[in-house]
Amino acid sequence: xxxxxxxxxxxxxxxxxxxxxxxxxxxxxxxxxxxxxxxxxxxxxxxxxxxxxxxxxxxxxxxxxxxxxxxxxxxxxxxxxxxxxxxxxxxxxxxxxxxxxxxxxxxxxxxxxxxxxxxxxxxxxxxxxxxxxxxxxxxxxxxxxxxxxxxxxxxxxxxxxxxxxxxxxxxxxxxxxxxxxxxxxxxxxxxxxxxxxxxxxxxxxxxxxxxxxxxxxxxxxxxxxxxxxxxxxxxxxxxxxxxxxxxxxxxxxxxxxxxxxxxxxxxxxxxxxxxxxxxxxxxxxxxxxxxxxxxxxxxxxxxxxxxxxxxxxxxxxxxxxxxxxxxxxxxxxxxxxxxxxxxxxxxxxxxxxxxxxxxxxxxxxxxxxxxxxxxxxxxxxxxxxxxxxxxxxxxxxxxxxxxxxxxxxxxxxxxxxxxxxxxxxxxxxxxxxxxxxxxxxxxxxxxxxxxxxxxxxxxxxxxxxxxxxxxxxxxxxxx
Amino acid sequence: xxxxxxxxxxxxxxxxxxxxxxxxxxxxxxxxxxxxxxxxxxxxxxxxxxxxxxxxxxxxxxxxxxxxxxxxxxxxxxxxxxxxxxxxxxxxxxxxxxxxxxxxxxxxxxxxxxxxxxxxxxxxxxxxxxxxxxxxxxxxxxxxxxxxxxxxxxxxxxxxxxxxxxxxxxxxxxxxxxxxxxxxxxxxxxxxxxxxxxxxxxxxxxxxxxxxxxxxxxxxxxxxxxxxxxxxxxxxxxxxxxxxxxxxxxxxxxxxxxxxxxxxxxxxxxxxxxxxxxxxxxxxxxxxxxxxxxxxxxxxxxxxxxxxxxxxxxxxxxxxxxxxxxxxxxxxxxxxxxxxxxxxxxxxxxxxxxxxxxxxxxxxxxxxxxxxxxxxxxxxxxxxxxxxxxxxxxxxxxxxxxxxxxxxxxxxxxxxxxxxxxxxxxxxxxxxxxxxxxxxxxxxxxxxxxxxxxxxxxxxxxxxxxxxxxxxxxxxxxxxxxxxxx
Numbered sequence: 001x002x003x004x005x006x007x008x009x010x011x012x013x014x015x016x017x018x019x020x021x022x023x024x025x026x027x028x029x030x031x032x033x034x035x036x037x038x039x040x041x042x043x044x045x046x047x048x049x050x051x052x053x054x055x056x057x058x059x060x061x062x063x064x065x066x067x068x069x070x071x072x073x074x075x076x077x078x079x080x081x082x083x084x085x086x087x088x089x090x091x092x093x094x095x096x097x098x099x100x101x102x103x104x105x106x107x108x109x110x111x112x113x114x115x116x117x118x119x120x121x122x123x124x125x126x127x128x129x130x131x132x133x134x135x136x137x138x139x140x141x142x143x144x145x146x147x148x149x150x151x152x153x154x155x156x157x158x159x160x161x162x163x164x165x166x167x168x169x170x171x172x173x174x175x176x177x178x179x180x181x182x183x184x185x186x187x188x189x190x191x192x193x194x195x196x197x198x199x200x201x202x203x204x205x206x207x208x209x210x211x212x213x214x215x216x217x218x219x220x221x222x223x224x225x226x227x228x229x230x231x232x233x234x235x236x237x238x239x240x241x242x243x244x245x246x247x248x249x250x251x252x253x254x255x256x257x258x259x260x261x262x263x264x265x266x267x268x269x270x271x272x273x274x275x276x277x278x279x280x281x282x283x284x285x286x287x288x289x290x291x292x293x294x295x296x297x298x299x300x301x302x303x304x305x306x307x308x309x310x311x312x313x314x315x316x317x318x319x320x321x322x323x324x325x326x327x328x329x330x331x332x333x334x335x336x337x338x339x340x341x342x343x344x345x346x347x348x349x350x351x352x353x354x355x356x357x358x359x360x361x362x363x364x365x366x367x368x369x370x371x372x373x374x375x376x377x378x379x380x381x382x383x384x385x386x387x388x389x390x391x392x393x394x395x396x397x398x399x400x401x402x403x404x405x406x407x408x409x410x411x412x413x414x415x416x417x418x419x420x421x422x423x424x425x426x427x428x429x430x431x432x433x434x435x436x437x438x439x440x441x442x443x444x445x446x447x448x449x450x451x452x453x454x455x456x457x458x459x460x461x462x463x464x465x466x467x468x469x470x471x472x473x474x475x476x477x478x479x
Numbered sequence: 480x481x482x483x484x485x486x487x488x489x490x491x492x493x494x495x496x497x498x499x500x501x502x503x504x505x506x507x508x509x510x511x512x513x514x515x516x517x518x519x520x521x522x523x524x525x526x527x528x529x530x531x532x533x534x535x536x537x538x539x540x541x542x543x544x545x546x547x548x549x550x551x552x553x554x555x556x557x558x559x560x561x562x563x564x565x566x567x568x569x570x571x572x573x574x575x576x577x578x579x580x581x582x583x584x585x586x587x588x589x590x591x592x593x594x595x596x597x598x599x600x601x602x603x604x605x606x607x608x609x610x611x612x613x614x615x616x617x618x619x620x621x622x623x624x625x626x627x628x629x630x631x632x633x634x635x636x637x638x639x640x641x642x643x644x645x646x647x648x649x650x651x652x653x654x655x656x657x658x659x660x661x662x663x664x665x666x667x668x669x670x671x672x673x674x675x676x677x678x679x680x681x682x683x684x685x686x687x688x689x690x691x692x693x694x695x696x697x698x699x700x701x702x703x704x705x706x707x708x709x710x711x712x713x714x715x716x717x718x719x720x721x722x723x724x725x726x727x728x729x730x731x732x733x734x735x736x737x738x739x740x741x742x743x744x745x746x747x748x749x750x751x752x753x754x755x756x757x758x759x760x761x762x763x764x765x766x767x768x769x770x771x772x773x774x775x776x777x778x779x780x781x782x783x784x785x786x787x788x789x790x791x792x793x794x795x796x797x798x799x800x801x802x803x804x805x806x807x808x809x810x811x812x813x814x815x816x817x818x819x820x821x822x823x824x825x826x827x828x829x830x831x832x833x834x835x836x837x838x839x840x841x842x843x844x845x846x847x848x849x850x851x852x853x854x855x856x857x858x859x860x861x862x863x864x865x866x867x868x869x870x871x872x873x874x875x876x877x878x879x880x881x882x883x884x885x886x887x888x889x890x891x892x893x894x895x896x897x898x899x900x901x902x903x904x905x906x907x908x909x910x911x912x913x914x915x916x917x918x919x920x921x922x923x924x925x926x927x928x929x930x931x932x933x934x935x936x937x938x939x940x941x942x943x944x945x946x947x948x949x950x951x952x953x954x955x956x957x958x959x960x961x962x963x964x965x
Contacts, residue, residue, distance in 0.1 A: 041578060041579055046579075046804075047559065047805075047806075048559045048679055048680045048681065050713050050714070052713075080795050082794075082842070086801075091799050092798055144803070271844045273843060273844075275795070275847075275851060279681075280714050
């Protein structure tokens with residue numbers, strides 16, 4: 001019998017904090033500048049320089065901690081993590097080992113079946129980024145760009161609570177949305193503002209012992225994360241099923257070949273020789289400081305979902321989906337507010353908008369239909385200017401850029417719903433004349449034929465007939 | 480004029496007895512004539528003369544408000560000086576010109592001091608004899624067959640030999656006090672954090688502290704007042720306001736209680752040195768100071784704890800010297816590992832490599848608890864010992880070194896004996912306390928240093944005690960006889 005395997009995944013997510021200057025120096029953090037143009041003597045690790053903590057990083061780390069319901073350490077401290085690499089100028093990274101700024105916390109993530117799952121967070125700590133080594137474009141040599149060296153990072157470590165790559169992606173997306181929403185990070189993944197290390201292991205179902213894990217490092221897109229994890233799961237199961245053993249090792253995902261491959265094994269694992277950073281004093285934070293940050297924080301997704309459910313009477317499921325992403329929630333609230341019907345807005349966004357986004361692989365931030373366009377469209381449904389079918393066509397017209405104005409498009413294409421009693425009555429009479437057989441059958445009891453007549457009315461009006469009115473008139477005349 | 484204190488030189492400059500250019504030229508002459516002492520790695524002849532000329536012009540124009548206007552000062556070559564080579568006594572930085580100024584140099588320069596040169600030192604401040612310099616050993620002006628002490632040996636010898644008005648030094652385990660004792664000058668290490676470490680090349684960050692090396696306690700007070708203070712570029716620099724040290728030099732010491740550290744007068748202390756120190760104690764008694772005896776029971780662990788902690792921090796602090804961005808790089812590296820290995824093997828001297836290895840070992844998985852953590856615990860115990868002692872007395876007294884300056888080469892093959900040279904000074908670093916060495920007499924024509932240790936931020940009382948001792952004695956006025964043909 002084939003063994004059933006359970007997958008266990010934990011993520012370490014490195015989030016770049018949105019600050020003007022680096023974590024320990026005054027150099028700029030602007031992305032995309034000339035290599036090494038944003039590296040000062042401190043970033044270069046020159047003799048005699050000293051780090052000074054950029055105080056911009058504290059409120060951001062604390063806001064994240066509060067956002068996941070974690071506890072903020074009133075005293076946290078920096079440590080040195082020692083290793084040699086050309087893009088690590090000092091030969092050590094300043095990070096937080098023993099006393100991270102955030103301990104614990106959890107988030108609720110949506111799963112594919114519409115349910116929610118709790119993922120626990122172990123800790124989140126402040127650290128500096130290393131520079132970038134470039135092995136291409138330099139014949140037989142390695143280029144080093146230290147613009148990234150000293151960029152402030154928050155490393156968010158999860159518990160091994162995820163059981164599939166889909167859960168891992170959902171969690172990573174949630175963290176991405178949260179840090180963007182809280183202004184902790186700009187969330188620009190293409191610029192490396194969020195990178196994931198995935199710890200993956202498998203074990204027989206029912207086992208409570210964790211299998212040997214591998215760590216796939218530095219994956220910078222959700223798509224690659226999904227592929228890397230799935231590759232790793234398949235690789236591990238294949239090894240175990242053929243009687244092999246998993247090596248504890250660090251691996252790299254290669255998107256070009258869609259595979260992970262070993263970077264270093266535990267045998268050659270580095271001894272980082274952590275010890276307290278003597279150049280920096282411990283970070284002391286008081287309650288008033290934390291409360292001040294808490295007061296300035298925007299509404300969190302789970303608070304928002306409760307409000308959508310209680311105040312706007314959405315189903316809890318709809319409320320959670322719409323509140324899960326700050327950008328989506330904001331879009332929804334604009335549409336709902338402008339069209340004056342939360343339920344209608346919720347249905348259209350969940351069904352029509354999310355469906356199209358999923359189909360075209362778009363994010364709410366880059367869809368072609370603005371919230372006020374959708375609000376106008378829904379308003380025209382509510383005031384009976386157009387019917388639902390026309391509205392869907394109109395949404396496509398907006399989506400594909402065939403128009404930018406809902407009202408102009410309605411007018412130019414004469415899409416106004418036909419709600420004129422006599423106009424529809426005359427049309428219905430003509431249809432009856434052209435289809436005497438069906439009229440007879442209907443009157444003989446085949447009431448299902450009502451749909452046929454509705455279809456004919458729609459066809460003749462180009463789909464513009466007011467469906468409720470048409471139904472009414474048809475029933476009356478056939479009655 | 481080279482045997483005068485800064486306070487005296489400032490008076491002379493003011494009265495026009497000599498000009499800043501004359502004073503500077505005089506030192507530059509002496510530096511050339513006494514080149515065999517090897518006190519300097521870099522002499523800034525032109526820059527110093529130019530600065531002296533400016534000082535004289537300012538004075539002539541009535542713009543000589545700067546506190547140290549026209550006073551030539553030498554900086555230990557561990558302080559970064561903008562546009563000037565800064566080597567830390569190492570081949571690793573032989574080619575390094577600093578693009579920035581250390582806070583210490585900046586403050587003294589702003590106060591009108593002239594930077595006359597950069598002094599020789601043990602490589603990366605690791606050593607007690609100045610024999611670990613890539614630029615060769617420094618000779619003790621009192622006996623040129625002997626060491627000046629280390630690691631600020633060049634600074635100590637330069638002040639003693641009259642090659643500058645004063646010098647700066649750094650003290651991680653005794654590197655200001657021990658050479659000051661061996662060269663018969665006044666060396667002051669302030670409370671940890673009192674002077675900014677910005678631009679001071681790091682050896683052991685939690686212990687390193689800059690300080691003045693002068694002819695008198697009065698000069699030390701003057702320089703400390705300029706060098707001390709909060710610096711936002713050094714998070715560990717203290718925010719406490721800087722008192723006027725000079726103004727309080729003559730404060731009443733009638734209630735002063737001095738404690739002799741019992742542990743400093745046991746086996747290991749040279750009997751000639753002990754005699755000198757006890758004579759100094761009698762001077763204090765005659766001044767009406769109450770002398771008692773206090774114990775620092777854990778001080779015996781200070782040397783091993785220090786060599787673990789300082790080496791651990793050094794092992795990380797010196798990782799940046801990898802041949803990649805600046806400093807020494809080996810010829811034709813074949814790959815990254817070769818670049819690292821050969822650049823560091825060739826660029827560092829033996830003592831530096833020894834300490835990097837010790838520190839790396841002490842921090843390694845499986846050894847951290849037994850070494851690094853244990854040493855941190857000892858550090859706390861020693862701090863508590865001092866805290867208890869300062870509940871009984873105001874100032875602790877003892878020798879600065881176990882014996883007077885030893886012969887060049889005498890201890891180079893005996894690391895333990897070399898490390899024990901700092902046995903009386905390390906405690907002050909581990910506890911972060913202000914401490915100083917002052918001349919207190921001679922043993923066989925070699926100077927003996929008396930160490931005074933104060934409580935946290937009690938610099939004023941410490942300097943007043945030293946100053947008033949110097950009002951009763953003339954050891955600090957003695958100078959070695961040197962052949963200059965003058």
